[in-house]
Amino acid sequence: MPASDMTVPSSVQPPQRVLLGPGPSVIDPAVLSALARPTLGHLDPAFLVIMDEVRSMLRRVMGTENELTFPMSGTGSAGMETCLVNLIEPGDSVLVAVNGVFGTRMAEVARRAGAEVTTVEQTWGRSFSADELRAGAGGKSFKLLCIVHAETSTGVLQDLVPARAVADECDALLLVDCVTSLGGHTLHLDDMGVDAAYSGTQKCLSCPPGLSPISFSPRASAVLAERRTPVQSWYLDLSMISNYWGSDRAYHHTAPINMLYGLHESLRLVLTEGLEERIARHALHARALVAGLESMGLTPRVAADERLAPLTAVAVPDRARAFLLSQFSLEIGGGLGPMAGNTWRIGLMGAGATRHSVTLCLAALRAALTEQGQDPGVDPLLAAGATYAS
């Protein structure tokens, strides 16, 4: 190899971005600081205390008493796969509601786990009614009904009441993707009758990506206990992993110690703020953002009554994203699938759901529109300000 290829890169010095895309979100400095604390062994008594605190706080944030509640050692998609491969045995019938990328992904993962998958489709950007889900079920029984609470690809919030009702009609467990809703929308797994849920850390919890909190109800846990075949994934096999997170402390794999310090800190921040206060904060700043967008003639892609607070999709040209990043070090997201090239996704999540973020985002978008020769009209900060004043 020539000597010129043998140089060693410098240490990473990432620019300080304002992360207002679909995640990762703005990270609180206290969480970053926690990541850098001294590494412990995964069976160190001091680490076991940290694990117990993470589980306990996670239960409070997820609104559940479920014993089987802990973060998986992978990102949100690992949590999705964990739920599906543990609950599905080859040949099981599964109903998946698809109205975006993540419903599509659930159907694909379920097929790979050997399920007979029935999908019920909805236009991207819309949520499902009970009747729509019921029509998709077609009067049949299913082992699982899978649905996305907060579709990160479109910004749609799904009411879980009709989902639970139809799951009951189908004798199905209800599996919910709450990656973008946990800590930013009302989500109480026990009250809502959710049997299995997975989330991510890099959205409304404002922790870097790398872990996926999951929770299984007693009914879902009973399904695990009654499996006739081994879980196809050893790494994601909950029967073994729950022995590490539970009282046995049996070694399964080496937990990502420092990432768990970060999650611990981010859960602390959620509970210190108060879950209801945090959810109200997400709602407030989303309203102000939308007011500002609409004042510039930018219409959200999702109707007000099924719109996510942490993530707003708007129909605008894609090329302004690079302008925002280069001029303002401000990241927002592009569209996925059928929304690629015609939709922006603006996230106000966790530590990023602030008036400062709204102000910065609206002002930068106004500049981007102006730079592209569009007339954004009135100053959007005034419309946003009116929301805050009301």
Place this chain on the structure above:
Amino acid sequence: MPASDMTVPSSVQPPQRVLLGPGPSVIDPAVLSALARPTLGHLDPAFLVIMDEVRSMLRRVMGTENELTFPMSGTGSAGMETCLVNLIEPGDSVLVAVNGVFGTRMAEVARRAGAEVTTVEQTWGRSFSADELRAGAGGKSFKLLCIVHAETSTGVLQDLVPARAVADECDALLLVDCVTSLGGHTLHLDDMGVDAAYSGTQKCLSCPPGLSPISFSPRASAVLAERRTPVQSWYLDLSMISNYWGSDRAYHHTAPINMLYGLHESLRLVLTEGLEERIARHALHARALVAGLESMGLTPRVAADERLAPLTAVAVPDRARAFLLSQFSLEIGGGLGPMAGNTWRIGLMGAGATRHSVTLCLAALRAALTEQGQDPGVDPLLAAGATYAS
């Protein structure tokens, strides 16, 4: 819930341990510092540069030109599963060499991937000769021969020359676990003819756990391209993940950004020190440790010619571990499987492979033996010192 349960725990303040177990190992402060740098989006141009640097450095540390070389978003066991589920299709014949926990695990993961698994067994604490592997193969062909380069459960180093030779005789790809050898023992994937390898970050690379570097040779990559069935794991499907790490930059899952900063820094430290120098350092301090142990009558479990440098297994009572942790904040590992309760595992890995660690470990062990009423004889630091002087 009673108010007393609603308190929020304090921020984590982990004690400063000296991690001389089987991993996680002592972490360089520069790596911890890198973890806490500002989070970037997973498609940020500045992050893509970091990804490219990680891949490039990883190739140098693994001794390969393999295009498909990057860290998986999970711990070492996720890397193991990645290699197996991508290379195996249902019904494939796989030969697994088992002489410890991790060979056992490979066989189990391969079975769950649908392979017809043949195991060849060796006494725990011994490596395999070509004849032993050949006898296990029984003249049959296999798609894969799976073997552990550095058995973390026993401290055994496996010569890969006979493994490659027998793999050739079986028409098999050679899959190697190098979790505990990468960065601490000579390992040159291309020269050694390794087709697929996985490792971990928390051993000789001295980065916290959470990522698993993998590498696939062109021959192994061709097997991926020719699959007839989808990979059973979506999260670990290399055909999609390589589109994110490669030039397409296609979103698959949100990469664990800050963990990758840590790995970037730890690879930098390996290359700055020099790979050969680092391997020689591991060898030197392992020799000094063994000299000190032997001077106290503690005999390594593995013969000198097949003993790992980064991990030394010694036959001593288990209960002194708690004494070392409580008195000296010094972590060493217990035994696993048939070695539980009768073996300690002492790791001198990465930033932990120093004379300071050897001194601390030997002095603390001497105190532990004395505290248990044994006579450790001469001061082990003198024997270790003689190694350093020679």
